[in-house]
Amino acid sequence: MSGTLAVAAGRLPPDAGASSGSLASRLLSDWQLVLPLGLFFLAFVFGPLALLGYVSLHTNVSLEEVTLAQYTKFLFDDFNLGVLGATLWLGLKVTLLTLLIGYPLAYLYSVARPFWQKLLILLIVLPLLTSAVVRTFAWLVILGRQGIVNETLLALGLLEMPAKLLYTPTAVVVALAQIELPLMVLPIITVLASIDPNLRQASQSLGAGSWRTFFQVILPLSAPGVLAGCLLVYASSVSAFVTQTLVGGGRQMFMPFYIYQQAIQANNYPFAAAIAMILLFSVLSIVVLVNLLARRVRVLSHG
Amino acid sequence: MQVVADPTVDERPSDPLEGPVRPQERALSGAASSAANVLLQRVTHRYGGFTAVADVDLEIAAGEFIALLGPSGCGKTTLLRIIAGLMRQSEGHVTIGGEIVDALPTNERGAGIVFQSYALFPHMTVTANIDYGLRARGKPKGERSAIVARMLSLVRMEQYAQRYPKQLSGGQQQRVALARTLAVSPRVLLLDEPFGALDKNLRLGMQIEVKRLQRELGITTVMVTHDQEEALSMADRIAVMSEGRVEQLGTPEDIYDRPQTLFVANFVGTANLFSGRLARDGERFTIALDAGGTLSIDAASPCSRAGRVMVSVRPEQLVFAPLGPGTLPATVELALPLGPSVVCELALDNGEKVKVTLARTGALAGLAAGSRTGLALSPGAPVAVFQA
Numbered sequence: 001m002s003g004t005l006a007v008a009a010g011r012l013p014p015d016a017g018a019s020s021g022s023l024a025s026r027l028l029s030d031w032q033l034v035l036p037l038g039l040f041f042l043a044f045v046f047g048p049l050a051l052l053g054y055v056s057l058h059t060n061v062s063l064e065e066v067t068l069a070q071y072t073k074f075l076f077d078d079f080n081l082g083v084l085g086a087t088l089w090l091g092l093k094v095t096l097l098t099l100l101i102g103y104p105l106a107y108l109y110s111v112a113r114p115f116w117q118k119l120l121i122l123l124i125v126l127p128l129l130t131s132a133v134v135r136t137f138a139w140l141v142i143l144g145r146q147g148i149v150n151e152t153l154l155a156l157g158l159l160e161m162p163a164k165l166l167y168t169p170t171a172v173v174v175a176l177a178q179i180e181l182p183l184m185v186l187p188i189i190t191v192l193a194s195i196d197p198n199l200r201q202a203s204q205s206l207g208a209g210s211w212r213t214f215f216q217v218i219l220p221l222s223a224p225g226v227l228a229g230c231l232l233v234y235a236s237s238v239s240a241f242v243t244q245t246l247v248g249g250g251r252q253m254f255m256p257f258y259i260y261q262q263a264i265q266a267n268n269y270p271f272a273a274a275i276a277m278i279l280l281f282s283v284l285s286i287v288v289l290v291n292l293l294a295r296r297v298r299v300l301s302h303g
Numbered sequence: 304m305q306v307v308a309d310p311t312v313d314e315r316p317s318d319p320l321e322g323p324v325r326p327q328e329r330a331l332s333g334a335a336s337s338a339a340n341v342l343l344q345r346v347t348h349r350y351g352g353f354t355a356v357a358d359v360d361l362e363i364a365a366g367e368f369i370a371l372l373g374p375s376g377c378g379k380t381t382l383l384r385i386i387a388g389l390m391r392q393s394e395g396h397v398t399i400g401g402e403i404v405d406a407l408p409t410n411e412r413g414a415g416i417v418f419q420s421y422a423l424f425p426h427m428t429v430t431a432n433i434d435y436g437l438r439a440r441g442k443p444k445g446e447r448s449a450i451v452a453r454m455l456s457l458v459r460m461e462q463y464a465q466r467y468p469k470q471l472s473g474g475q476q477q478r479v480a481l482a483r484t485l486a487v488s489p490r491v492l493l494l495d496e497p498f499g500a501l502d503k504n505l506r507l508g509m510q511i512e513v514k515r516l517q518r519e520l521g522i523t524t525v526m527v528t529h530d531q532e533e534a535l536s537m538a539d540r541i542a543v544m545s546e547g548r549v550e551q552l553g554t555p556e557d558i559y560d561r562p563q564t565l566f567v568a569n570f571v572g573t574a575n576l577f578s579g580r581l582a583r584d585g586e587r588f589t590i591a592l593d594a595g596g597t598l599s600i601d602a603a604s605p606c607s608r609a610g611r612v613m614v615s616v617r618p619e620q621l622v623f624a625p626l627g628p629g630t631l632p633a634t635v636e637l638a639l640p641l642g643p644s645v646v647c648e649l650a651l652d653n654g655e656k657v658k659v660t661l662a663r664t665g666a667l668a669g670l671a672a673g674s675r676t677g678l679a680l681s682p683g684a685p686v687a688v689f690q691a
Contacts, residue, residue, distance in 0.1 A: 198422035201389050204409040205416045206436030206487055216435070220426050 049280075056273035070274035080258075080275075087255040088282060090172065091238035095184075097177040098233050099226065102184035106225075107218075109185075110192035121189075128182045136243045139175040140166065143247070167249030175247045176237045183236060184229035191225025192218070227294050231287050238283055255279045338365040338523045339400030339413075339490035341386065346395035348381055348547075355381040356392070357547035365400075366521045368514075370528055370538035374570065378547040379527045380495060386525060387493050388412045400490050410439075415489030419496040421480040423468040429455070429479050430464045436487035454482040457516065474505045481513065485520065492517070494526040498533060510537055531571045535559060543567045560685045563605050568615035568687050575621070575657050578691055581612045590614055590688070594651040596631035598680055603688040611691040618646065618660040620684035623676050630677030633657060638670040645670070649678070 059065050074080045109120045127135060142148050143165040150162040165171055195218065203213040241256035250257065255275060263272035341363040348356040356378040363369050371379035385392045386399075388409040397404050404412050423432050433454050437447040455461045458478035468476055477497065484492065497513065498506045514537050517524050528534050534541045535555040543550045543558060543566070551563045562568035569576070579592040581603055588603045590612065598614065606612060624630045633649040636656075640663065647659045647670060659678065680686065 196420065196422060198418045198420055199424060201387075201409065202416070202418060202422035202424075202483075203435070203439075205387055205389070205412075205414065206439055206483065207410045208435070208439035209410055212439055217424055 052273045052276055055270055056277050058270045061267075061269050070271050071278070073271065074274055074278060083253045083255055083258050084278065084282065086252060087238050087279070088286070090169075090176075090244070090254060091234045091283075093173045094176045094180060094237040095230050095234045097173060098181050098184040099230060101177065102181055102229065103188060103226065105181075106185045106188035106192055109189050124182055124185050124189075127179065132179055132240070133242050135179050136175065136246050139171070139178070139243075139247055143171050143175075166247065167251050169248070169252055172244055172248045172252075176240055176243050179240070179243055180233045180237050183232040187228040187232070188222060188225040191222045191228075195221050223294070227290070231290065235283055235287065238279070338521050340365045340367075341491055341523060341525070342396075342398035343382075343386070344396045344398070346382070346385060346392050346397065348378070348385060348390070349393045354547050356385070359395070359547075359549055361542060361549065361552065363523060363525065365523055368517055368524045368526070368537065368539045370526045370534035370541045371544055372528055372531060372534040372541050372571070373544035375529060377544040379529075379544050382544075383416070383493050383495055383525060383527045386491065387414045387416045389416070413490040414493055415484035415487060415491070416493040416495060417477075417480050417484050417497055419499050421468075421476045421500075423476055423480055423483070425468050428465050428467055429460060429471070432468070432479055433483045433486050436483065440487060450486055454486045457485070458482045458512075472505075473501050474509055477501065477509060478512075481516065485516070485522075490523065492522045492524040494524065496527055496529070498528075498530070506533075513537070535571070543570060545570070561604065562615065562687050565613060565615070565689045568689070573618050573658060574615040574687075575618065577614050577616065577655070579612060579614060581606070581609050581688060583609055588688075592631065594631070594653045594655050596651075596678075597629060598631070598686070599629060600680065600686050600688075601683065604685075606688045606690040608690065613689045613691050615687040615689070616680070616684070618658040620681055620686060621657070621659045621678050622681045623659075623661070624679035626675065626677040630679045631657075633676060633678050635670055635672055635674050635676060637672065649676070 055063070056070055057066050057068065059067055059069055105120075105124065109117055109124070112120060140147075144150070145162045145164075145166070147165070149165060150159070153159040154162065199217055199221070200213055203217050208216065238254075239256055241260065244254045245257050245260075248254070256279075259272050259275045259279070262268045262275060266272075341361075343359055343361040346356055346359045346361075347354065359378075359382060361369075371382060373379045381390070384390045386397055388404065388407060391405070399412060399414065424435065427435065430451055433451045434447055437450055442450075452461075455464055458481055460475065460478050460482065463471060463475060463479075468479065471479065477500075494513070498509055501509060510533060526534075526538065535558070538555065540552060540554055541558045542552045545566050551558060551567045553561070553563075558567060558571050562571065565576075568574045577590075577592050577594060579590040579594075579598075582589050582591070584599070588600050588607070590598045590600065592598065592614075598616075603612075626632055631651060633651050635647060635649050637648040639646045639648075643663055645661045645663055647661065649657045649659060651657060657678065
């Protein structure tokens with residue numbers, strides 16, 4: 001009987017393609033629809049990028065000699081590799097911290113009543129409505145020697161002297177995590193909302209408790225949102241020039257500041273261009289690698 | 304779709320359950336037919352000011368198949384979710400297998416529910432879906448794979464074991480959902496509109512299959528449906544619900560032939576409703592219809608008090624007869640040949656419409672629109688009479 005059923009179910013009428021064809025011919029064809037954005041990207045993304053790549057292949061601004069010298073100079077120097085490593089490591093720490101804070105927040109949102117949902121989404125999105133520079137200065141106020149944290153701790157008698165909170169690696173991670181948090185929370189909220197609520201109830205009726213339901217059903221099904229959030233936060237935090245520089249105070253060098261220093265202060269445009277290209281491809285390859293890995297464990301294909 | 308001799312009849316597991324067993328342990332025995340009776344006592348549920356379920360008393364015997372039938376919003380799904388423990392009733396008690404389960408969460412009630420949307424875990428294969436509940440109960444691996452294999456063969460899905468839900472048709476997904484629920488050998492099987500998402504051809508096949516499984520496993524089953532044919536064909540007893548109350552509880556024959564309320568007469572099957580005046584006529588009763596004409600019946604039930612009444616007559620209880628005393632004069636308006644039968648719509652002289660179902664044989668002649676005919680009750684037809 002199941003064989004008969006399977007055949008009956010497999011024989012779907014192939015009329016879906018026919019109707020979409022006539023629809024497309026009435027509207028614009030695909031390439032026409034892509035054209036405006038394509039031109040924009042060509043002029044303002046790929047063009048400058050190509051220019052950057054071109055500049056990076058020269059020894060100096062006169063652009064006479066084509067060479068890979070800038071790249072070898074970067075890649076065979078421990079200081080430079082240290083800066084690259086610190087930047088990528090910073091991105092990882094920020095991503096993990098936002099995930100640690102962001103997932104519970106998104107989960108809370110998904111189980112909250114409508115009134116609390118409205119309040120929560122406002123709190124989550126609010127930081128996006130102010131510029132990253134303003135948010136960074138807010139952290140300077142909070143963490144400074146006479147900042148809110150130190151004043152409070154002193155007043156409570158928990159500290160004798162103001163602690164050095166600002167211009168530390170931890171401060172950079174914490175500030176960046178707060179600033180990038182919406183990028184983590186929003187994709188996870190979206191994916192949690194798309195999970196059929198019956199799945200949770202089905203899991204319970206099969207005898208699973210809340211923890212098993214969460215780890216076996218909810219968490220795996222929210223993986224695509226977690227992945228999207230992680231990639232967004234990672235890419236955004238490794239290149240967060242303002243926050244890295246102001247909260248870090250330049251004590252620890254990160255790639256964006258290094259680029260700025262080489263281009264503006266040292267006037268070494270080819271080397272700055274090479275650093276930019278290296279940062280770009282490092283982040284790009286991490287993103288691609290993580291995506292491939294996720295695909296392998298079927299995280300994406302069945303979400 | 305052919306009906307074949309079933310090779311899985313002997314699949315009933317032979318675990319002897321000796322001595323008193325706690326429900327949770329009994330559930331662990333794996334696909335055993337540990338059917339339990341279900342008792343609902345004065346169950347009431349309110350959403351804010353709205354009463355979704357009102358004072359429902361229902362006793363379901365072990366191994367019985369009960370259908371909760373009613374229009375949408377009648378409270379039948381709420382009642383099912385209360386039994387499952389997915390929601391807590393405002394008042395009253397739910398007893399499963401002699402144990403009051405009001406305080407037990409869903410995962411400790413031993414009530415397995417199959418959702419209308421099936422709710423299969425999309426990131427797990429068919430095997431992993433069926434295995435899920437067994438793992439949650441911490442069964443050893445060997446036992447688990449034996450039960451999974453038995454369940455796959457029970458629902459005839461062996462060759463799809465490694466597929467993911469979205470690679471399956473609706474009917475196949477439903478079989479998996481059933482297998483997944485049955486694998487943990489629930490004490491009660493709850494089906495929430497189980498065939499609602501299937502197209503008509505598949506539906507009949509699955510109805511037969513579910514009924515077969517229910518018989519084989521002897522499992523207590525509660526099915527929610529708004530489809531009266533489904534309820535009439537599958538259930539041992541039907542509870543017809545309206546506005547949160549059970550209007551009538553009875554066998555399919557009771558419900559169809561002896562409706563106790565006007566609502567049941569109207570909701571189950573098709574009914575022609577006439578208003579008239581009931582009078583006793585020796586051993587028999589007569590009803591003088593407002594539309595003209597008189598019906599003579601053997602017994603007036605559920606209302607036999609003389610006076611104003613509503614009478615419900617099924618389309619198949621009426622036959623054509625020559626015009627004359629004791630018949631209803633009517634004019635043919637429309638005849639729809641539906642394969643084996645013909646449905647006619649006629650107008651009585653006051654304009655009221657009447658539906659009549661006739662066997663096809665020789666019936667088509669004389670059904671031209673506009674022709675006059677008399678209508679009579681077929682002898683012994685169980686017409687239902689209600690106080691107006």
